[in-house]
Amino acid sequence: MYQIIKQILKTGIKTEAPPGPDDALRAEAQRLNKEILRHVGRALAIRHVDAGSCNGCELEIHALNNAYYNIEGLGIHFVASPRHADMLLVTGPVSRHMEIALKRTYDATPEPKLVVAVGDCGCTGGIFSPTNSLGDKGESYASCGKISNVIPVDVAVPGCPPAPIALLQGILTAISGGVKAGNPSE
Amino acid sequence: MRLDEFPAKFPKLPGAMPIWHGTVDSTEFRNLCEQVQRGGGKLVALWGSDELARDAGYALHTSLVTAIGMLCLTLPVNAERPSFPDISDLFPAANRMQRAVADLLGLHASGNDDHRKWLRHGSWPGSVHPLRKNFDGGTVFPTETDAYRFVTVTGDGVHEIPVGPVHAGTIEPGHFRFSIIGERVLKLEQRLGYKHKGIEKLFESMTLEQGAKLAGRVSGDSTVAYAWAYAQAVESVAGTAPTPRAAALRAILLELERIHNHLGDLGYLGNDVALAFGFAQFWILKEDLLRMNHETFGHRYLMDRVVPGGVACDLDGKGRERILQVLRHLEKGVGILKDIYDEHAGAQDRFLTTGRVTPDLAAQLGLTGMAGRASGQAWDLRAQFPCEPYDKLDVRMATHINGDVAARVTVRFEEVQESIRLIRLILDRLPAGECLVPVADAPENAFGVGWVEGWRGEILIALHTGKDNAIHRLHPHDPSWQNWPVLEHSIIGNIVPDFPLINKSFNLSYTGVDL
Numbered sequence: 001m002y003q004i005i006k007q008i009l010k011t012g013i014k015t016e017a018p019p020g021p022d023d024a025l026r027a028e029a030q031r032l033n034k035e036i037l038r039h040v041g042r043a044l045a046i047r048h049v050d051a052g053s054c055n056g057c058e059l060e061i062h063a064l065n066n067a068y069y070n071i072e073g074l075g076i077h078f079v080a081s082p083r084h085a086d087m088l089l090v091t092g093p094v095s096r097h098m099e100i101a102l103k104r105t106y107d108a109t110p111e112p113k114l115v116v117a118v119g120d121c122g123c124t125g126g127i128f129s130p131t132n133s134l135g136d137k138g139e140s141y142a143s144c145g146k147i148s149n150v151i152p153v154d155v156a157v158p159g160c161p162p163a164p165i166a167l168l169q170g171i172l173t174a175i176s177g178g179v180k181a182g183n184p185s186e
Numbered sequence: 187m188r189l190d191e192f193p194a195k196f197p198k199l200p201g202a203m204p205i206w207h208g209t210v211d212s213t214e215f216r217n218l219c220e221q222v223q224r225g226g227g228k229l230v231a232l233w234g235s236d237e238l239a240r241d242a243g244y245a246l247h248t249s250l251v252t253a254i255g256m257l258c259l260t261l262p263v264n265a266e267r268p269s270f271p272d273i274s275d276l277f278p279a280a281n282r283m284q285r286a287v288a289d290l291l292g293l294h295a296s297g298n299d300d301h302r303k304w305l306r307h308g309s310w311p312g313s314v315h316p317l318r319k320n321f322d323g324g325t326v327f328p329t330e331t332d333a334y335r336f337v338t339v340t341g342d343g344v345h346e347i348p349v350g351p352v353h354a355g356t357i358e359p360g361h362f363r364f365s366i367i368g369e370r371v372l373k374l375e376q377r378l379g380y381k382h383k384g385i386e387k388l389f390e391s392m393t394l395e396q397g398a399k400l401a402g403r404v405s406g407d408s409t410v411a412y413a414w415a416y417a418q419a420v421e422s423v424a425g426t427a428p429t430p431r432a433a434a435l436r437a438i439l440l441e442l443e444r445i446h447n448h449l450g451d452l453g454y455l456g457n458d459v460a461l462a463f464g465f466a467q468f469w470i471l472k473e474d475l476l477r478m479n480h481e482t483f484g485h486r487y488l489m490d491r492v493v494p495g496g497v498a499c500d501l502d503g504k505g506r507e508r509i510l511q512v513l514r515h516l517e518k519g520v521g522i523l524k525d526i527y528d529e530h531a532g533a534q535d536r537f538l539t540t541g542r543v544t545p546d547l548a549a550q551l552g553l554t555g556m557a558g559r560a561s562g563q564a565w566d567l568r569a570q571f572p573c574e575p576y577d578k579l580d581v582r583m584a585t586h587i588n589g590d591v592a593a594r595v596t597v598r599f600e601e602v603q604e605s606i607r608l609i610r611l612i613l614d615r616l617p618a619g620e621c622l623v624p625v626a627d628a629p630e631n632a633f634g635v636g637w638v639e640g641w642r643g644e645i646l647i648a649l650h651t652g653k654d655n656a657i658h659r660l661h662p663h664d665p666s667w668q669n670w671p672v673l674e675h676s677i678i679g680n681i682v683p684d685f686p687l688i689n690k691s692f693n694l695s696y697t698g699v700d701l
């Protein structure tokens with residue numbers, strides 16, 4: 001016990017300041033009103049769904065929990081069930097074998113809900129999306145391509161994988177008022 | 187043919203690793219597999235290819251390892267009767283690989299009565315085989331729900347817990363079906379394939395140059411190992427050799443990848459036994475390493491740094507100092523945390539005897555890589571078949587015989603320490619020279635193999651070339667193929683709440699086997 005306490009004290013506080021929101025990441029104008037945003041902003045529950053990634057994006061989602069980014073310190077935490085979630089954080093491309101599971105997870109998440117698509121693959125289908133006869137949807141026999149081909153997406157964070165700071169920024173953007181036209185919270 | 191005649195009869199593939207390749211008939215195929223198994227060798231990979239365009243029907247390929255190196259067998263398969271001899275009785279790990287070959291290519295293991303599909307769920311009909319050349323990868327079928335026949339356990343008080351594909355934590359998707367009595371697990375059955383995104387089909391639309399990036403994304407946590415294996419395969423068919431400097435830098439990148447994965451898992455293993463302190467501490471160390479990676483090599487996970495012909499990065503004096511500084515920091519931090527883990531009664535109580543795979547079982551099932559070494563399977567490519575620069579480093583293999591979570595924790599600690607030692611040695615004698623040389627054109631119809639000891643175990647890339655530097659067929663093989671079925675055994679008799687801990691101690695790749 002003494003060793004543990006000593007090490008904790010020696011380590012000190014590592015947490016760094018979070019980034020601000022970035023409206024350029026928005027795929028859709030903010031749909032939630034100010035009242036709701038004020039509430040979720042203090043206690044956001046995220047359900048992560050891996051819809052077919054290479055697992056690189058997951059590494060950075062894990063890193064959000066480390067002491068430097070300390071996502072829980074911002075009142076944001078990952079939950080075990082979509083029924084407890086305000087937001088789905090989805091990595092992809094969406095494999096066809098995960099299509100039904102992703103839709104069901106989305107349906108199981110209560111309204112109001114937000115979706116953040118993670119990584120180049122989540123945004124566009126990325127490297128797993130062949131250019132083929134199906135045009136720019138990037139589908140194949142095995143992949144549905146980008147997340148928004150399957151469920152509505154509010155914010156998309158590019159990167160391969162996106163760094164934790166970019167992920168944090170995407171998540172914070174999704175729960176911020178935003179300035180894009182048609183924003184009901186303005 | 188006697189096994190020891192194989193290397194004399196068939197050519198050794200050019201390149202860094204001791205690999206021989208030969209075409210055999212089905213009797214010889216089966217016979218050689220039996221000899222390898224009897225001699226204590228193992229199966230690395232099994233895949234098929236469509237050779238109709240070359241008027242050669244289909245082909246079934248397998249890679250086996252013996253004390254002298256790797257033997258790759260190619261068995262021509264008749265297009266009218268597409269079957270090959272079952273080898274899952276010799277190597278149980280072959281079962282899922284054979285079922286994947288049946289799904290993707292329509293070749294069947296004759297004599298095996300497990301006809302269940304493996305990688306195919308409900309997204310394309312059973313009559314369609316995506317890896318056949320006459321199938322257009324862009325074809326889309328309506329997705330149906332999958333009716334997969336699980337083995338049911340019956341009896342008084344037995345019930346099932348279905349878990350996944352969407353899991354409770356931040357992990358990859360897969361389905362686990364537990365049959366339990368009280369809290370005790372009687373049986374676990376896995377259903378994987380959820381992440382199948384057509385990687386192998388995609389490779390066939392690429393050139394050798396384009397394929398490097400995709401190879402590094404078969405399993406992102408092993409991107410360096412895959413990229414290196416890919417580079418080895420391409421260099422082998424093209425007859426290009428990386429410079430000593432490139433080889434040294436590759437090894438530094440590979441060891442950094444090993445360290446960051448072990449640090450992350452050691453943290454989670456603490457977390458899973460309610461020692462959140464362990465998670466906090468190890469993930470600080472991991473982040474420190476990732477930031478150094480980014481500053482020094484331009485990518486936190488070192489993606490796209492290893493390319494055919496060498497490496498797409500270099501190291502100057504400043505970068506060298508930065509690496510050494512982080513290694514000192516890690517060595518000290520990991521040392522302190524090891525003492526704390528070792529002395530922590532609560533953690534050790536959960537680690538010890540949990541999720542045990544005895545050496546006998548491990549040998550029988552072909553448990554490989556880091557998890558294999560924790561169960562007495564003393565195989566490590568870096569020590570046994572060392573390529574440059576490992577051939578001059580005298581790599582100390584970490585082994586243990588207890589085969590439980592505690593043993594896997596110990597092996598990880600030892601491997602972190604060894605990787606730190608290796609990187610220092612390499613930095614000490616880093617050769618001067620170019621980092622990247624041009625890769626020659628590859629001949630058509632050539633076969634090359636890359637074989638690298640990643641952090642999880644041996645990664646294999648089998649490459650068959652087409653015309654004009656195109657990829658005719660590429661099979662990336664993850665050691666998780668071997669280890670997933672063993673995980674089913676390791677949980678038997680344990681309690682359900684220990685599953686996350688046991689699972690994490692292996693930390694297998696889903697994407698690497700779903701492809």
Ligand code: SF4
Binds near residue numbers: 056160162
């Ligand atoms: S964006 Fe990159 S890291 Fe993320 S899943 Fe796609 S290939 Fe992997």
